[in-house]
Amino acid sequence: MVSKKRRHRDPLIIRTPEGLYCPKARAHIDPWRPVDCALITHAHADHARAGSKHYHCARGGEGLLAKRLGDHIIEPHSYGEPFSLGDVQISFHPAGHVLGSAQIRLDDGESVWVITGDYKRDLDPTCQPFEPIPCDVLITEATFALPIYRWPSMDQVMDQLFGWWDHHIRNQRTPVLLCYSLGKAQRIMAEIKQRSDRSVQVHGAVANLNIEYEKQGVQLCPWQRASESDKGVSTDLIIAPPQVAGSSFLKRFHPTELAMASGWMQVRGVRRRSAIHQGFVVSDHADWNSLIKTVKQSEATEVFATHGETRVLTRYLNDHLGISAERLETAFGIEDGIDQ
């Protein structure tokens, strides 16, 4: 059925109660408990947790990480520039997920392991595009590992978004787009900037991150803090995290029309259950085709899937591509149930 599982004598990375761990480097990757040395793929809360003594991350992401963690020792590394921990060569490589997101490559001279973290293959004006890294063992996410998840082009989505925005302005309703405040919000603002001179108002959580993105040279559309704007219906799009649905934040803009930007919006039932009436399919994760493409390009002989539809991905790799694949339980992707 599949190529014989080739166990590396000493796996470079193992699972410990604190998270993924490289014993030879004495470093954890995205640990979910405080440790001595943490390698961080990106600043989302399910991957970057406070309390560790020393953090390594990709350059460009240190500002976001500092915002997330508070006062900690953070050491940034340029993409592709290796550094050593113990006998292990470590380097960060673009993951295309959010600003400063990285895959982590670990090489002990015997084998090369790559941990993708969260990633996508679609172009995103707010971060460097994903680079395929050849390796022996690939540890990949699997959030959207089902063929139903195929992302539409950003042109298609933005046309749809602008149409929806204009429609509700004409009907004197404030358009409100709910999306994750780190990454998705800025990606949409950058896409707006590339296509129009439209402006938006943002929730405080988004505003604080916008400042960091702009500091790193990312071009966003004109924006203003929603709390500083006039009351009443707005012709600007309001961008806010999903938690504001039903809260008093939206009151100042009444009447409002809610939409959500997320990969989960691909399924009508999910959108309807969330009581959101318009959904835009925009994800910062890899869709089915991207996951398969990435596994193939890595040339890995062994694959671990960490979170999401791991069962489907590993079965597909084993049964249909002849790549030895296993599931790896982690605490990623379970922070608040939304697509990050």
Added chain:
Amino acid sequence: MNFVHLFQMLDTNQSTNAKRSALVEFIETAHPLESALAVEALTGRRERRQLKPSLLKQAAYQAFADESWLFEECYAAVGDLSETLAILLANQEAVSQTEDPVLAQWQACQRELSKKEPDTLTSDLLGLLSVMSRDEAFLFLKLSSGGFRVGVSKGLVHDAIARAIDMDRAVIEERMMGAFIPNEDWLHRLKEPVTQNELDARPLPFLLANPLSESDVLKLDPNHVAVEYKWDGIRAQLIKTHETIRLWSRGDQDITEQFPDIIEAATTLPSQLILDGEILAGSPEQLQTFNDLQTRLNRKRITQNLLKTNPAFFKAYDLLRVDGEDMRTQPLTVRKNILSKINVIQSQVIYPAAHQDIQDMRLKARIEGAEGIMIKDRQSTYVGGRKTGHWWKWKLDPMTADCVLIYAQAGHGRRASLHSDYTLACWNQNNELVPVAKAYSGLTDAELKAMDQWIRKHTLQKFGPVRQVEAVQVFEIGFEGIARSTRHKSGIALRFPRILRWRQDVGPQDADHLSHFETLMSDSNAV
């Protein structure tokens, strides 16, 4: 606008107003054949399945070949066969064409496909889907397999038609009854001049009652009022013209089709008549509960069997038109007097001599299966709306029980982040807690907040949005009635349950037993 565009508007707009204006715009601008076929689909008239779901599944299996397990995984995640196929097999890059008519062409495709042998059907279907956008494919499959549903009621469609062609809503309802021929001529047929009969078939504005408490009752002069039971059913007007019999509920719904038994019984009534009254479940001798009545409203098709298990009848208590003459300006006593001479089931009325007579009647209400009493001014005319000084309602005190909170869920709207929807349970004979009610309101904001924090800290398990909590908190709930129910584990269903009090003074062991509900049920007549 075409049907695809209409669907997108209906599917992504939340307010009824927005849906209505989308429908109006569609009817005004679409090709008349497109709108005719759309109305047929939206009002649930097109039930013929051209493509069976089993055939669609078979096509998917062929398309996925040795990866059919992957198709099953997708189907499980999406939960809808047509949508799964649309996502997987439609052209991802195609943008929906939203102007030119599609429905007539789709119908032709469906007919073609349904004649094909299974093998060629699969390849033809796949070929067809591969040139469609996702929304087009989804709608095509939904319409073909007979599972089309989008959140609009028949009433809303009729209302939109009425607005689009500027006609009276009741006339449209009347003209949309029975067979509907979906051809290009449909709007012209609906626009024909209104006949007197159609005008006569429209319901009149309902007179509504104001609530009353015991002290208010004492201020009324018993010699000036009439008293009758307040029935727990569906308020409705039964209208008979020279040509038709209609039943309209207070919610501006034409519910004639739901109650063929009442319509049948009304054939012996004189025509040119409007009665105001209540639709009740069961028979005058043996009332059934409101739940039994709801079954009738929720069914698309009223079967003979349903008419037997859930019979309904109309109990009249007012007369708004007789022999074509408007009676609404006549005093109540006159209307009641004429009503009493008509051979129809009607509500018993008493003319009290003293306050005690009113009290006595209210005490008997529960045994009679009523939910309280109505007090009406003897001289009152019949006017639309909740006018003061005409009718009052004095309801029974609710039945109560102490129940234990076992599940909680976040609410909606302003309570979106608070766990405010509670599932409450009582003890059964095996000493297990069984759910008896879901209650949403009745706590103060401060109490809700405190409970929310407690719930978050004492969650045992999460099932999606639902949290199972430790069985500790006790609430007193009030409710208006009890009925047997096969749907609930406890075997009973409560009518209008709500939280009266947070019983912080008692523990879960003090909560009520199922037998308490049994006793309450046997005390009231309606079982």
